[in-house]
Amino acid sequence: MTDYLVRLYDLPVFEAEARVAAAGIMVRRAIAPEGHVVLDWIRAHFSEHWVSEAARGLAQTPVTTWIAVKDNKMLGFACHDTTAKGFFGPTGVDVAARGQGIGDALLIATLKGMREAGYGYAVIGDPGPIAFYQKRLDCLEIPKSKPGVYAGMLRAQKDGPIPG
Template sequence: MDTEIIELDLDRLPAVVELCRRALDLPEDAAEASAVVDTLAARAAADRPVLRLGAVRDGALIGVLVGSLSAADSRLGHVDLLAVAPEERRRGVGRALLDVAERRLAGLGATEVLLAGNPPYYAWPGIDVRYTPAVCTALRLGYHQDRTGWNMTADLTGGSPALRSTEAAERRLAGAGITVRRAEPADLPALAAFARDTFGGAWDAELAGSLGRPGAGAHLAERDGEILGFAAYGSSRPSWFGPMGTAPAAEGSGIGGVLLRRCLRDQAEAGLPAAQIGWVGPVPFYAGAAGARIERVFFLYRKPLNGQK
């Protein structure tokens, strides 16, 4: 029987999760398949068009693709997740899913498709370099690499620099009139406004996902009721840290390191042995503040559609 590409409704998500657990070759990805699928296929649909495509043969789900339009630029379509059952690889399943996704995204107005994360709801920045078959497929189908991204890993086991005490630093900040505390759901409007005004407004959904959800949380620093910085974790999945930001006027005060380690301590107390700091920019900061190391590297790809240049 030929492979059929179908639309997947939310009732099929348990089957999608099970497929991803088998298809994602890296253990850390397979272990978090449920959180990844929920973030991409369910939560992301709240603020952007989302494609949920399945490849079916003889009634069995053998491949899945989740795609979306960029919330920031509707000309950009994203492939957020592509997984094919191990026994069905090299049979054109991934190509068939991508072909349909490209046509559907073009129909929604996209002029380019990116094999790259679509913040604030993304699984990975791009294709982990260890997924060699995926890299080969991207190149074979006309995608070209235009960026590289990376995650850093913070060790959360005993004695790790990530778990250094913040008490002395918090006392020093208190002497300057700065209070550091756990953020509460009631803080969300002020935090979102601070993030929009200071960093351009890309983190509203991630902050909302970090406040008031099991396995997630945030901390903030303030002076006289004015927010000076925040750090959050668990929005995409419990083991991921971010986003975080410090007001330019407060940079160099030590606020960032305190907020980071308070979040990492929460994650350690939840039983996590390590935290992923996703799509990192300031590598030296995380290395110095938490002993984090670059561990996952991702290639990001793009392809013009409909003859666009």
């Protein structure tokens, strides 16, 4: 999958932001002391590759790993500036919580965080379900960006393929 470019100065309104908040789901930056809980959750639901990337987001100030939480339970996460500066991803939502707008709410919160950090554009690196991003964003395919920054990446056999 090639990378995609998003114009951060031209973000649309995401109605999921309000919908998710009304459902009592908080989307916010993770904080350092809960980092191990966040990483254990990502390990249980996704892959060690994504644990490595989210850990990078947790190590930054301000933290660039975002989480969705309800009743002290994590439902999803999204990151930026993990594998490369200016990159959005990875992101993932608990299978049981999908289809409620949480993925959208995490996406827009993280993109706004990137805009506030001073970026003009975000790169969605190796996006997997591009249709998810194209639903809300007018994103542009970046030619010759496969395998891009992930070229030659090591994969532990136990990790299996990256979901997406």
